[in-house]
Amino acid sequence: MSKDYRSRMERRQSSDSSKPANQSKTKKPRRGRSWKKTLFILALILGVLGLLTIGVIAATSPKLDPKKLETPVSSKIMDMNDKEVSLVAGDEKRIRVKINEIPEPVQNAFIATEDVRFREHSGIDVRRIAGAAFANVREGFGAEGASTISQQVIKNTVLTNEKSLTRKIREAYLSVQLEQKYSKDQILEMYLNKIYFGNNAYGIATAAKVYFNKDVDQLEVQEAALLAGLPKAPSYYDPTRNPKEAEHRRNVVLNLMAQHKFISKEEAENAKSISVKDMIKEGEVKTETRPYDAYIKQVIDDLKEIEGLEEADIYSSGLKIYTNLDTKAQQTTEDVLKAKLNEEHEFLQSGVALVDTKTGSIRAVGSGRGGQLSNYYSSKITRQPGSTIKPILDYGPAIENKKWNTGYILKDEPVELKDITINNFNDRNVGDISMRQALVESKNTTAVRAFQEVGAEEATDFANKLGFDLDPDTTYPSYAIGGFNGGISPLTLAGAYTSFGNGGIYSKPTTVRKVEFPDGRVVEVDSEPKAAMKDYTAYMITDMLKDVMDRGTGREANVSGLNLAGKTGTTNYSKEDRDKYGLPDGATKDAWMAGYTPTYTAAVWTGYAENKDKEGNGLYLNDNEADYSKQIFRDIMSELDHKNTDFKKPKSVTEVAMEKGTGKRASEFTPDSEKIIELFVKGSDLPGISDSYEKPSSIEGLEAKYKENKNEIEVKWKYGKKKGVSFRVLASYNDGPMQERATINDTKFVVPSPAPGKYSFQVIAIDSENNTESEPAGTSITIEGPEGEEPPPGEGEGEEPGTPPGQEPGTEPPAEGEPGTPPDQGGGEGEQPGTPGTPPGQEPGTEPPTEGEPGTTPTPPGQNGGRQQNGGNGGGLVPPLNP
Template sequence: MTEQYRSRTERRKMKKNPKKTKRKKGMVKRIFTALLLIFLIFFIAGTVTVFAMLRGTPELNPELLKDPVSSNIYDKDDEEIATVSGEENREFASIQDTPELVQNATLAIEDVRFREHFGLDIRRIGGAVLANFREGFGSEGASTITQQVIKRSFLTPEKTLKRKVQEAYLAVKLEQNYSKDQILEMYLNKIYYGKGAYGIKTAAETYFQKELDELTLSEAALLAGLPQRPNYYDPTKNPEAAEKRRNTVIAAMVKYGFINEAQAEEAKEIKVADMLNPKEKEPRKYEAFIDQVIREIEEVEGLSERDIYESGLKIYTTLDVSAQENTEKTLKDDAMFPDDKFQAGVVLVDTETGEVRAIGGGRNKKKGNFNYAIQSKRQPGSAIKPILDYGPAIEHLKWSTGKIIKDEKLVINGHEIRNWDRSHRGQVSMRKALEQSYNVPAVNTFLEVGADKAKEFAANLGIEPKEELEPAYAIGGFKHGISPLQLAGAYAAFGNEGIYHKPHTVRKIVFPDGREIDNTPEPVAAMSDYTAYMITDMLKDVVRKGTGTRARVPNLPMAGKTGTTNPPPNITHGTTDGWFAGYTTRYAAAVWTGYDKTTQEQYVKEGSTIAQRIFKDVMSHASEGIDTPDFKKPDSVIEVALEAGTEKKPSPFTPKDKIVYELFVRGTGPSGISQTYNKLGAPTGLSASYNEESNSITLSWNHAKEGNVSFAISMSVDGGEATSLPSTGGLSISVPNVQAGSTYQFQVVAIDESTNQKSDPASASIKIPDPTDEEETPPENTEPEPPTNEEEQPSPPHNDNQEQENGNNNNNGENGEKTDQEKKKPGDQTNEENENTETNTKPEQPPTPPRKEEEE
């Protein structure tokens, strides 16, 4: 009853509100209709969009399904230098001749549902859509083997929605016109496996020198993993990465039931390096340079190495053919190297643009060989000092080139930092420390700058250590090292007013449809112009008179730095690496030399000497016939005279040879005037006396000596050329065997032995009596006298006409004039037997510091 009652009650309520029920039904209907309209609109819009995208889709051309389109490479002057095509290294293998093991390895890693889908893998597309929604379009692909055949044959490699739609459309058409075996055969013969090898058959011969039916599981898995990134997974260059990729393929084969766990474990135990038996190939022209071109193509979004061989690209590079050929010629000159195993890597770049002009990848470089200019990551030694030490000090602390740095015993974490000559100087200027490549001042500079600032400065120059920097990095003790390519780019920024351009070999890429990609990197203001110039000015001294003199090219304004690294602990002689990096306003270059492995028999015996010689040859050739201006000092830099060994201005008494000129950031400068040198007093009371008995002159003087003072004496006779007498630490000397009738002039100068400072001279002169010049005295009585038996005695000589030259104390020696001594009467005893002269001179005016000589 209750239920019936309630039911009747509800029915009554419904009867009372019929309009409300109708309104609800109407609203639902309208919402459904609106959603349907929205869906239809989106569907129509999507359909129209898809058809618009399909407009211009190429036809399925059977010829294009077989052969790739060659690419052309051009030099800096847009002259064609090479044509590259996979056709030059391709052998066809039918699907019947391709073992099931090889097919399964490829399907497991590339498209496991290949034999089930219709050209598109819907499940895979769903996963890719989610990934692209989370991380952005292009973050993950969903391409099937069928789609990859289409992409390699007909379409450009760009990652756009339009290209993806066209790819999907053509993939479905391809599935409708060809069998699964035919499509897989196309893929296995078209795909690129690295080292110029197209197709699985060619790849087997390239890496193992085997036929397809001879391949093991481990070898088949290795080949199947290469197409994703052929250059990166190249087992001859990156065996660790290749082995990791091979194991990924093996794991996929287990997952999808192609092999069991036991087979997988057995295959994984084999080292990739032990599997390889690479086939020797003839080198192509400019091989080392094209190596880097390939790497840069791979870095362009949407492109890979295989696009060079099969996409019909026009690749415009920065290559200078003349510089490249000269670099290769230099590295082939056996007379320059100690033995055949000694290696070298060279990179030459344009200082202003970062465009790579030449690459020397090694001696006797062959196709696919290790490229020492690009791949080699070696410790840079002292070549890093401008980048991690002195550059940051100028940039962040505004140090001058005359900054005084401690050069004393330095121990860090129990390890002593040593200079190359195993000595210390107490303190040394930054210029001298860099010029002579002292380690202790460099580490002290790094510690004062701070590791974070140093790392930031280096990163702006393209050198980015991932780990935290330790003091050992200040002198090149890197954990992973850097390449000549990186170092050349970093040094170029010093010669380009602090503007860094990433070194690059590719200017632009032109696709068959006319689309272009500009590959020129954006410039980076890596440092202030004052930092670049001040480092350059110091590095010029390295080449002019420091450790880098062997790299110097006559009449070419250039700067540079050497670098060497210590051998392993068990080797007590030689070095491991020899570097030289340098630059002009036109070009910059970096050279590495050394062995693959340093041993007791194989080590660098000449430090950086060979690297300097290579640099000189490469730089002189590149600069021949080109105007190379000197580095221009910016307005932010001033030149100031300093007293050597101090950060102060010279005093008026600083010797000329103790005055140096250093660079300061404008707005900074030396504080105060040096008090090292005070005026050194001249000798006083200088007198010269003649001793008739010994026929000698005694020269004596007084001096208030303080410290280690000696006296330099010069003498001239009768106005002739002055000669030096032995110096003395006493206050008198004796001059023997003098000539009668001659006038002797003397000058005595006090010298401070500790500072080499000299006083004003004191002067004196004396005339030696000559008996032949004496005159007879006339008789007083003119009357005749009676003759006597006694002989007539000569009268004493008169002194009225005898002159002595004395300095006039009143003129202080300003004009060097002397006055005559007053005539003496016959009875005078003063100075009658010992004639002497004393001259005091006025102190000379402080010397004017010499101007700094212009360097060549």
């Protein structure tokens, strides 16, 4: 080793020995710099990728189309068969205006509300984006928008309202392009002519006419502020329907205008002092009536419920809206309403909802009169449902939760509540009545008792699964007969009834199947079918409601040949309202009809839109008008294409023969007229067998005696019960066939002037009240001939056993009621031809005596001097048996 090397080693060792002993000799890595470098590299990579992604998204953005920028694209309505039937917007209520025709204060109202730095930015507002980003981080993406007026123009013409990062990137990119191609005034003109203001008004000039009946250049600051507040939610802030909400929104806009120095605070306060109700002077803009207008209005309402779809999109974004519209059913509904209502009182209205029983798809809606058809009375009214609620709140829950059978006995007596007594509409009560018959007759007392037995908790739970929104704490027994504090619409009722016709499955009614956006995105609408009740509940309610249509209150609404189940309902004005409007007792306010086949379900309401007419006279449904709902229901259902299958009985239901009105099973003695088939949940306990009807006791002491002094056979018997009982008497001669001779009320039967031979009798007791018969009792007697006289031929040589005298051996005996041939009479010479077998004592060719009347006594063989014998025992004396 060289000296120099050792010297260096020595110096290093000397240096190392001067360090503390516990100091490590291994150098540590410098981690802080390493992590910073890694993060920087990752950020750089992400930044590059982000820029690339933005570049790709921007590059694949649609091109700006001047035509689309100028004219909103109408949305298309497709029917249930995907056929285009209408446009949502078209050219309806649209007046275009140039920017120089719009006063500056009106322009400023929108700029202050929508985009205060509109004239400063180049399409996107960085400061606004920062504020919106903070809100989105804090509350979730989409919590707050940062759209400028330029971006809104792009969104409403080129893109959709989808809340996604891709859409926002494209929106910003295209907005910058828009600002490069068009001036601020041009962009603001596009915006003000494009936006939707509610009530089918598109653009600022149209809105000025619709709400104030003014030209746009006549608008004052408070009117401009009201219009500027509408696009956020046109329906909610509609000043014609929600003036309170509209006024609050207007005042927010006025505050913004003052805040940004477009007007003074004093001007803002003066404008806020004017009531919205005083501002509105509705004008009229002529529009073409759309086909199926009522249905389309329901489509628009349903579209508003779809998350991510804004109201403005519906009218101007070029959507394809696939609906459940049945054009034939819709046209039928409109035609029937027009025919029924057009010539009646101007305030009389009706609403119809027609739904597919299996799917809940809304097939047709009808509401209003003449050319003003809408969906208001079909889906937006809230009226008391009357007795149509009984299957939903009373009997349905009872079957579902307590497994009542359809013959379950309820008490039809007035129900005493805290402050009222509930009775039937006619104040008549019958005592015990089956659930089926109570529903057929629409008894109120039994419905309330069923509700009370089930309880409000279970009753409201059952109803809420069918589309209702009831609180058990405020659902009182009066609800059981439709006495709601609020009410329901025909659409709600129709939706609930579909579940009864669909095995207990409920699907929320909707008009929309799917929505297709111009960029190809599709939103499917799922009706989410759910099991709302057991299949046995649905079928048992349906079976009872079929009886309502066949023999109950729904007879006028029935359609021959259809398997229809349904229920009627009416409501009356309260005493307070009757006194207020001068109405008679029992004045009808609402009339309902709801029913279904396996194909369609319909609910119809008829009533008055107002409680009084223009002269202040009270309005109510007269007896004729109260039947309109049933007639409208019948006329619509009779025109539809029903599959006409019947409702299928599930395996969970069994049929049991019951005795009417007893709640017990029929016995073997129950007459058929008193039997009815009722439905039971399979496996549930069956009631006992009725003992109301018993087999009549047998005849006692039956005997037959020959009264020689009267030359007659007297048949007598005993029977304990006499009331409602008659006796059937049968007899035979010489062991011939037993034939019915008479039905009498007495306990004695007489055969006058009998011929020698054997007579057999049977007597049966008949209970006419119960339509039952006893076992037959029998007896016999033999009458001997005079001494030395040959008895009538019997079981002797050359004759068949038991062959009556005068009957050829081997032939059939004479038919019942026909005369036979007596002994020693052969119908030979000297008699009229064609009268063989004329009984003794009857002139040849004459009619035999009538059964039950005294006849001519034959002269037995070998007996001298026949005589006539008249009976006098009230029908017991009959013609003799054919000897």
